[in-house]
Amino acid sequence: MTTYADIATRTGTTIPEHLLAQAEIPVLPRVIQGDVMIIPTTDTPRRTKPIPVGSEGVNVVQGDIGRNRHILSPGLDSSIVWAPGVVTDPDRDYGHLTVTSGTAVLTHTGEHGSVAVPEGTYRVLGQLDPQTRRRVAD
Amino acid sequence: MAATMLTELTPAQWADIHNYRDQLITELCDPNGLNEAAVTTAAKACYAAIGNPKPAVVWVDGPMDVLLAGVLLSSTPALRGQLGGQLGDQLWGQLWGQLRGQLRDQLGDQLWDQLRDQLWDQLWDQLGDQLGDQLRGQLRGQLWGQLGDQLGGQLGDQLWGQLRGQLGGQLGDQLRGQLGDQLWGVIGHGWWSADMAFWLTINRLHGISPVADDLRLKAEAIQTALRCHWWLPLGGVAIMSRQHTELHRDNRGRLHNPTGPAWAWADGTKLYALEGIRLPDWAITAPDPARFLAELTNAEQRRVAFAAYGWQRSAEQLGWKVLDDSGDPYTGCLYQLPKGLLEGEEGESLNLLVGRNGSPHPGGEWAMYGLPVAKRHRTAAAAQASLWGIEPEEWLAVGVRT
Numbered sequence: 001m002t003t004y005a006d007i008a009t010r011t012g013t014t015i016p017e018h019l020l021a022q023a024e025i026p027v028l029p030r031v032i033q034g035d036v037m038i039i040p041t042t043d044t045p046r047r048t049k050p051i052p053v054g055s056e057g058v059n060v061v062q063g064d065i066g067r068n069r070h071i072l073s074p075g076l077d078s079s080i081v082w083a084p085g086v087v088t089d090p091d092r093d094y095g096h097l098t099v100t101s102g103t104a105v106l107t108h109t110g111e112h113g114s115v116a117v118p119e120g121t122y123r124v125l126g127q128l129d130p131q132t133r134r135r136v137a138d
Numbered sequence: 139m140a141a142t143m144l145t146e147l148t149p150a151q152w153a154d155i156h157n158y159r160d161q162l163i164t165e166l167c168d169p170n171g172l173n174e175a176a177v178t179t180a181a182k183a184c185y186a187a188i189g190n191p192k193p194a195v196v197w198v199d200g201p202m203d204v205l206l207a208g209v210l211l212s213s214t215p216a217l218r219g220q221l222g223g224q225l226g227d228q229l230w231g232q233l234w235g236q237l238r239g240q241l242r243d244q245l246g247d248q249l250w251d252q253l254r255d256q257l258w259d260q261l262w263d264q265l266g267d268q269l270g271d272q273l274r275g276q277l278r279g280q281l282w283g284q285l286g287d288q289l290g291g292q293l294g295d296q297l298w299g300q301l302r303g304q305l306g307g308q309l310g311d312q313l314r315g316q317l318g319d320q321l322w323g324v325i326g327h328g329w330w331s332a333d334m335a336f337w338l339t340i341n342r343l344h345g346i347s348p349v350a351d352d353l354r355l356k357a358e359a360i361q362t363a364l365r366c367h368w369w370l371p372l373g374g375v376a377i378m379s380r381q382h383t384e385l386h387r388d389n390r391g392r393l394h395n396p397t398g399p400a401w402a403w404a405d406g407t408k409l410y411a412l413e414g415i416r417l418p419d420w421a422i423t424a425p426d427p428a429r430f431l432a433e434l435t436n437a438e439q440r441r442v443a444f445a446a447y448g449w450q451r452s453a454e455q456l457g458w459k460v461l462d463d464s465g466d467p468y469t470g471c472l473y474q475l476p477k478g479l480l481e482g483e484e485g486e487s488l489n490l491l492v493g494r495n496g497s498p499h500p501g502g503e504w505a506m507y508g509l510p511v512a513k514r515h516r517t518a519a520a521a522q523a524s525l526w527g528i529e530p531e532e533w534l535a536v537g538v539r540t
Contacts, residue, residue: 014299028537032496035437037526037536089527111499113540127525131510132435133483136525 002075007105007114010055011071014109025075025105031115033106035136036061036070038097038115041087041123045096048085057107058082060094060124069109072124075116078102087123092135097122144345145286152296155339159297162335163304163391165365172365172381180362181369181376187356188268194221194375196230200382200403201368206241207234207377208370218374262371269360277337277357280349285340297339301332304391309401334361380404388413390501396446398422412442427452431480431490431508441507449492449506458490464518467494467504468539472511472518480510489513491521496539
């Protein structure tokens with residue numbers, strides 16, 4: 001079980017004041033956190049270099065002036081590999097995630113609660129705004 | 139490691155710390171909260187502390203004027219020398235009065251970011267490194283070890299976290315966004331006053347062995363100097379911005395004013411914002427939901443603009459028709475928009491999906507977003523899925539949304 005407090009300590013983030021530090025982070029294979037989704041995939045990443053992710057995590061998305069960061073990090077006793085870039089959709093994909101053991105946790109520096117996915121391979125993607133033909137920006 | 143360690147504070151000590159913290163935030167936010175004479179003295183002390191001659195200190199009306207005065211003074215080193223004399227204030231007043239408007243016109247179209255090299259002065263590095271980083275390091279080195287882990291964490295959360303969050307995160311970063319990262323590095327910013335305040339507060343605690351007077355006095359000088367939110371230290375002269383004339387925040391300390399500028403200075407610099415989200419001036423002074431759709435392409439800007447104006451009011455005014463109300467606030471309601479109201483890059487007409495965030499905001503309120511979607515979708519779920527490029531069934535299978 002990984003809690004908000006576990007991840008906040010390791011990633012150097014602050015737990016949003018409306019969330020309980022000791023609450024368990026939900027683990028499910030399909031999750032959405034704000035404008036970022038993680039879904040299972042059997043596709044492999046295109047021309048990207050996988051990198052192991054330490055407990056401090058890696059920024060998947062970073063908004064204006066550092067706000068609204070979505071940080072991917074391994075849960076407790078977990079191991080994950082992140083390959084930023086295109087998996088299947090050049091307009092939406094942030095990258096390919098492999099959870100080799102345990103869980104991968106997605107943390108947000110704003111209001112969104114943390115979510116986690118179990119062992120498996122995943123696409124991490126955003127929304128495409130048809131008005132601007134860019135990812136939805138906040 | 140200190141011989142004794144402070145592990146807890148009394149309720150009275152905590153009350154003092156909370157009062158001090160709140161008073162400091164109030165003073166730094168109050169249009170009348172800046173003691174210019176004290177800041178002038180402290181700025182001179184900062185120069186002296188790094189072995190530089192005490193500078194002339196000139197005051198201008200806001201952050202843009204700091205930059206304009208910086209352009210003027212960095213290009214006229216001889217003038218800087220004259221400002222230190224007896225008639226320096228008079229000379230500066232006359233020159234600034236004559237040249238400010240001219241400079242503003244000349245630089246009006248120039249990208250501010252290009253000015254960085256012109257305004258950068260080695261002195262800022264010296265002040266930052268020697269007075270900022272080194273002092274902070276010394277204070278931390280001598281004081282942190284005297285605090286138990288738990289007390290250190292509590293002080294970090296309740297004093298430093300609040301000061302940093304409210305002053306740096308909510309206000310400092312907003313102006314940083316306005317000025318651009320490049321210029322942000324050029325102008326000093328008062329939020330680090332909070333950093334020194336944190337260490338000086340620990341230094342005063344009963345049960346802590348205080349640092350040497352010399353170190354404390356330097357820290358106090360920089361803390362006082364940094365109460366001026368915006369200043370530019372040059373060789374021979376420090377340019378300081380007077381306090382803002384208006385600052386409006388919501389109950390979470392975020393820039394917020396639905397009727398005018400949220401932050402303004404007498405030099406004409408104005409920031410408009412709702413819930414800490416910066417907006418163009420027209421979105422506040424002449425709000426128009428049709429323009430929100432056409433011009434506010436950032437989802438957060440659109441959200442706060444519509445929330446202030448009213449979603450229902452906008453729908454009625456602009457003639458939106460409900461195509462599908464899913465009944466689930468997260469999946470949302472799909473609106474058909476009149477032709478030409480919302481268009482894509484290639485001129486295609488779009489509809490609008492209005493749905494709720496997966497998590498409430500920290501204040502407990504639920505944020506509603508308006509997302510453009512292609513006209514072909516007939517249900518809100520299909521429109522949601524299209525934004526992610528997946529099938530509606532796959533979108534509906536998502537287990538958790540926050």
